[in-house]
Amino acid sequence: MHAVCALESGLCRYVLLSYGHSGRSGDSMMRMLAGMTGNDAVYGHFGAAGGYALAAQRAMHEMETGPETWKHIASGQRAWAGLNPDAMLHKRPLSEQEYLDSPYMIEPFRLHDNCLVSDGGRACILTTTERARNLPHPVVSIMGMGQHNPSADLLNADFLAGATGARQAGEQAFAMAQITTGDIDACQIYDCFTYTVEVTLQDYGFFAPGEGRTWFSGGTIAPGGRMPVNTSGGQLAEAYYMGLTPLTEAVMQLMGRCGNRQLGPETRTKTPGIILCSDNGAILQTHACYILRRY
Amino acid sequence: MTDSKPLPEINADNRVFWEKCREHVLTLQKCTDCGEFRNPPAFLCPGCLSRSAEWTPVSGKGSIYTFAVYHTAFHPGFKEEVPYVTAVVALAEGPRMMSNIVECPPENVFCGMPVEVTWRDADDLFSIPLFRPA
Numbered sequence: 236m237h238a239v240c241a242l243e244s245g246l247c248r249y250v251l252l253s254y255g256h257s258g259r260s261g262d263s264m265m266r267m268l269a270g271m272t273g274n275d276a277v278y279g280h281f282g283a284a285g286g287y288a289l290a291a292q293r294a295m296h297e298m299e300t301g302p303e304t305w306k307h308i309a310s311g312q313r314a315w316a317g318l319n320p321d322a323m324l325h326k327r328p329l330s331e332q333e334y335l336d337s338p339y340m341i342e343p344f345r346l347h348d349n350c351l352v353s354d355g356g357r358a359c360i361l362t363t364t365e366r367a368r369n370l371p372h373p374v375v376s377i378m379g380m381g382q383h384n385p386s387a388d389l390l391n392a393d394f395l396a397g398a399t400g401a402r403q404a405g406e407q408a409f410a411m412a413q414i415t416t417g418d419i420d421a422c423q424i425y426d427c428f429t430y431t432v433e434v435t436l437q438d439y440g441f442f443a444p445g446e447g448r449t450w451f452s453g454g455t456i457a458p459g460g461r462m463p464v465n466t467s468g469g470q471l472a473e474a475y476y477m478g479l480t481p482l483t484e485a486v487m488q489l490m491g492r493c494g495n496r497q498l499g500p501e502t503r504t505k506t507p508g509i510i511l512c513s514d515n516g517a518i519l520q521t522h523a524c525y526i527l528r529r530y
Numbered sequence: 531m532t533d534s535k536p537l538p539e540i541n542a543d544n545r546v547f548w549e550k551c552r553e554h555v556l557t558l559q560k561c562t563d564c565g566e567f568r569n570p571p572a573f574l575c576p577g578c579l580s581r582s583a584e585w586t587p588v589s590g591k592g593s594i595y596t597f598a599v600y601h602t603a604f605h606p607g608f609k610e611e612v613p614y615v616t617a618v619v620a621l622a623e624g625p626r627m628m629s630n631i632v633e634c635p636p637e638n639v640f641c642g643m644p645v646e647v648t649w650r651d652a653d654d655l656f657s658i659p660l661f662r663p664a
Contacts, residue, residue: 268604269604269605273539274538274539274544275628276536276605277535277536277537277538277658278616278628278629278630278658278660279535279600279603279604279605279607279608279611279614279616279630280616280628281600281604281605282604285598285600285616288598289596289597289598289616289618290596292596292597292598292641293595293596293641296596296640296641296642338601339599339601340601340602341598341599341600341601341602342598342599342600342601342613342636343598343599388570388576390569390570390618390625390626390627390628391569391625391626395596
């Protein structure tokens with residue numbers, strides 16, 4: 236959003252969005268996670284997983300959700316990773332039963348509810364549509380975007396089970412794009428944990444609270460599904476590059492640069508014209524939504 | 531006597547909270563203008579932005595808003611504790627606080643469970659407020 240402002244105001248001609256990290260081979264990611272709970276570390280409250288587990292447990296109390304919903308997300312995204320040779324979990328298929336048999340880490344999350352810690356990075360260059368037309372790649376443009384950051388106060392938050400910031404950010408983005416969920420061909424959703432995917436799509440309006448279990452079942456988000464989600468494998472199965480995992484995947488899918496996992500006839504899915512993507516921060520405390528299209 | 535778990539870092543906002551914990555008295559800031567209790571400690575009332583507040587003992591009673599069960603210890607001090615339960619406790623006076631649920635098997639913990647404060651003396655300076663079924 237800042238990049239668009241810088242381009243529109245003429246401050247910049249090209250903006251590089253980049254993320255790179257030695258999260259796996261170094262210890263800085265674990266140090267960051269150990270530090271993020273502040274004095275609540277006194278109680279053994281740890282990292283993002285500890286916070287999202289609290290959110291997911293509250294969601295299980297307020298609506299119909301839990302492992303029977305999340306197993307579809309974990310296994311569906313893993314199937315996409317099977318088509319992506321860059322994915323950390325390439326050729327490591329995950330059945331729904333294997334998901335349910337995996338050990339709890341921070342309950343209600345099992346091992347496969349958690350995203351990866353990765354070495355690597357992603358980058359994306361933004362410019363005006365006018366300039367992009369004269370560049371070698373197909374043009375992908377921003378149809379709509381929105382941002383909503385509900386609260387810095389996690390303890391007293393009333394959004395852990397939704398509506399998260401995705402509700403208002405999504406409304407802003409759909410209003411700007413002048414489309415509805417029915418126009419979306421695929422989604423690239425920030426997926427630090429399986430539950431994040433569920434609550435984000437729920438808040439965008441793809442299904443009503445608690446109806447995710449039905450919506451996700453039957454391979455909805457997997458190759459061949461009616462609404463492909465996180466087609467690189469996402470942060471759960473490809474690699475964790477913060478918001479650039481979903482954003483760059485959306486751009487590459489619309490450009491047609493995704494090889495075996497390319498949306499279209501090869502993966503028995505619709506050739507995408509419009510892809511929605513999300514980013515969120517802290518424990519569902521910040522949210523951004525982008526709707527992109529092939530120009 | 532130290533039990534090797536992390537200890538709180540004291541700052542100007544939370545100093546009184548932890549001093550009172552040492553006396554086994556759970557104490558929160560209460561806004562002297564609008565009367566609202568607040569947690570975490572802060573120099574402004576999040577409701578009315580007043581700067582004036584009094585540290586006021588609370589009942590130590592509440593209910594579990596949400597919880598998580600750790601099957602892995604991410605800090606060596608908790609290795610012997612797994613599976614242990616972290617919880618957001620909604621205090622009877624309104625604000626919520628992070629804590630642990632003790633004296634209860636993890637599988638019996640649920641959202642809405644009534645709880646009351648109990649204390650763990652971590653060392654000579656710090657006592658940690660924990661909660662058990664009420």
